[in-house]
Amino acid sequence: MKVLLIHSKPISLAAAGSDSDRNNLSAGGVGAYLTTLAQRLREQGHGVASVRFAPPDHQYDTPCGESEHAFPGASRYLGRSQARRLMAVVQSENPDVIHSHSLRYMMPARFLPMLCRARPVVYSLHDVTPLCFWHTRLRSDGTLCDQAVGLKCLRSGCYRLGGNVRLTGDLLRVLTTRRALAHYRGLPLIVVPSAFIRDQLVINGFDRSRIEVVPLFSRFAGASQAVDASNSSRILCVSRLTRSKGVMSLLEAMTHIENETWQLEVVGDGPLRGEAAEFTERHGLADRVRFTGALGRNALAERYREAGMLVMPSLAPESFGLAGVEAMGFGLPVVAYDAGGVRQWLQNGVNGVLVERGHTRRLAEQIKRLLHDDALRRRMGAEAHRVVHSEFTVEHHVERVVRYYERCVEGWGVRS
Numbered sequence: 001m002k003v004l005l006i007h008s009k010p011i012s013l014a015a016a017g018s019d020s021d022r023n024n025l026s027a028g029g030v031g032a033y034l035t036t037l038a039q040r041l042r043e044q045g046h047g048v049a050s051v052r053f054a055p056p057d058h059q060y061d062t063p064c065g066e067s068e069h070a071f072p073g074a075s076r077y078l079g080r081s082q083a084r085r086l087m088a089v090v091q092s093e094n095p096d097v098i099h100s101h102s103l104r105y106m107m108p109a110r111f112l113p114m115l116c117r118a119r120p121v122v123y124s125l126h127d128v129t130p131l132c133f134w135h136t137r138l139r140s141d142g143t144l145c146d147q148a149v150g151l152k153c154l155r156s157g158c159y160r161l162g163g164n165v166r167l168t169g170d171l172l173r174v175l176t177t178r179r180a181l182a183h184y185r186g187l188p189l190i191v192v193p194s195a196f197i198r199d200q201l202v203i204n205g206f207d208r209s210r211i212e213v214v215p216l217f218s219r220f221a222g223a224s225q226a227v228d229a230s231n232s233s234r235i236l237c238v239s240r241l242t243r244s245k246g247v248m249s250l251l252e253a254m255t256h257i258e259n260e261t262w263q264l265e266v267v268g269d270g271p272l273r274g275e276a277a278e279f280t281e282r283h284g285l286a287d288r289v290r291f292t293g294a295l296g297r298n299a300l301a302e303r304y305r306e307a308g309m310l311v312m313p314s315l316a317p318e319s320f321g322l323a324g325v326e327a328m329g330f331g332l333p334v335v336a337y338d339a340g341g342v343r344q345w346l347q348n349g350v351n352g353v354l355v356e357r358g359h360t361r362r363l364a365e366q367i368k369r370l371l372h373d374d375a376l377r378r379r380m381g382a383e384a385h386r387v388v389h390s391e392f393t394v395e396h397h398v399e400r401v402v403r404y405y406e407r408c409v410e411g412w413g414v415r416s
Contacts, residue, residue, distance in 0.1 A: 001405060002047035004095035004119070007034055008054055008106040030101060030126050032219050040398045049093045051086065053106035067093070071107075083111060090118050097405045102126045109180035112187060120412035122404055123184070124191045127319045130181065131200050133159040133174065136244050136316040137340075144317060144339065144357075148204045149177060181205070189408050191401065193320040194341030212404060215344050216320050217394045218329040220301055232308030233262045233371055236332070238300070238323040239314065241270030241291075246313030246337065249360050251276060253313070255283050256364035262371055265290045267303060304330040308377060309370050312336035315358055320344060324352075325392050328384035333377055335366050345392060351384035 009031035038048045049067045069089045071082065090098070098121045100112075115121050128137050133153055137145045140158045153159040154174065161170050181204060184190070190211050192198050198211045239245045247266065254264060266276070266289065273291060280289045295303065304310075310327035312318070317340025324334045325345050334352035336342045348354040353366045370377045 001097065002095045003041055003405065004090065004093050004098045005034060005038065005048065005050040006098060006100040006103065006107065007050065007052055008103055009034055033216065034101065036394060037398065040394060049095065051089055053103060083114060086111065087114065087118060095119055096409055097122060099124065102129065104130045109183035112183045116187065120408040121187060122189050122191060122408055123187045125197060126193065128197065128200055130184065131204055134164055137200060138244060138316050142315065146203060188411060189404060191404060194344040196317060196341040197319055214397060214400050215392055216322055216325065217392050217397045218326045218388060220326055220329055234307045235262055235264045235367065236267065236303055236307035236310050236327065237264065237313065238267045238310065240268050241272040241276055243272065244316035246315040247272055247276055248279065249315060249358065250311055250313040251279050253360040253364040253367065254285060256361055257368050260368065260371060263288055265292060265303060267292050267295050267300060269293045304332065307332055310334045311367060312342065313363065314339065318342055325388055329388040331381040331385040333370060333380035333384055335363065335370065351380055351387055
């Protein structure tokens with residue numbers, strides 16, 4: 001089978017060498033996912049080519065071993081000539097299936113019906129970006145949203161034009177959302193990482209029978225055995241430092257864990273880094289909280305190996321929460337706010353703890369509980385390690401994705 005990936009991320013389509021090469025991949029998020037997917041497909045004997053949308057001034061990496069076709073992104077650059085060029089690529093590559101990935105702002109949704117007529121199309125939606133003007137599924141008052149996106153978001157005052165992007169582009173985005181979602185609804189198959197994303201699509205009028213949940217996998221090989229965190233008081237948080245990711249909520253929770261031996265390391269960067277550092281100074285936590293910024297793959301793996309638990313304080317519902325699965329692959333229990341896709345992999349009281357969203361004192365209580373109870377932390381960590389290495393592996397993921405490729409090809413042939 002030959003697969004044409006359509007995406008907007010930097011990836012290399014070169015076949016991977018050793019396992020350590022995979023662990024050292026520098027791409028993050030969707031880019032890392034696509035790199036691994038392309039590698040595994042090629043290892044199984046499938047052909048892989050790609051179309052990459054990116055800003056017009058972006059410098060493209062030269063792929064090794066497979067073809068990549070560069071397109072300028074953003075809908076204002078994509079007219080009839082680009083549509084003809086895209087179809088020419090499809091004809092020349094002649095794929096059995098097209099797999100497109102979260103292209104809301106790079107490839108216009110009006111291109112999707114054209115692609116569906118040409119070849120079977122599988123669409124992976126990795127986050128809630130098309131379903132919320134804020135990109136979070138949070139209302140402006142911080143509560144979780146359970147309404148369909150649309151003009152009523154403006155009429156209710158939940159969203160204001162220019163609140164997330166520049167005013168002119170935002171107006172176009174708002175006005176075209178309804179039509180764009182109609183194009184997405186017409187897709188034969190949408191793959192999402194969690195039941196949470198599936199349910200958000202259903203709220204927005206999508207046919208549940210056309211949505212398949214395929215959980216993500218850890219980007220790390222992990223550890224052959226769970227890390228012995230029985231005596232570790234090191235707490236790890238891997239997150240962007242933004243309001244919606246809850247870093248300030250975590251720091252507030254740590255002020256309630258007094259007279260305890262603990263060290264918190266926050267891996268990641270973002271606009272709240274200065275405010276977060278100032279908070280730790282003001283509350284006497286500067287010698288206990290370390291902000292390391294974003295780390296490379298090997299350095300992050302070391303942090304997972306050295307920690308006793310991972311805390312995910314995200315106030316916005318996570319589409320999946322990959323950092324949690326990564327930590328569990330090393331045998332760490334996870335304490336997380338109960339919002340979004342974390343329930344796809346976190347079983348409360350089994351491999352971690354779910355805390356009512358935004359309740360900082362309750363978050364502090366559960367962190368303190370795991371700090372005190374070595375046996376509980378070890379037991380949860382062992383179960384976390386087991387579930388990741390039995391259910392959230394790249395092999396399971398790619399097997400299911402290929403199965404859906406085959407299903408789409410069969411269905412497309414019947415329609416044709």
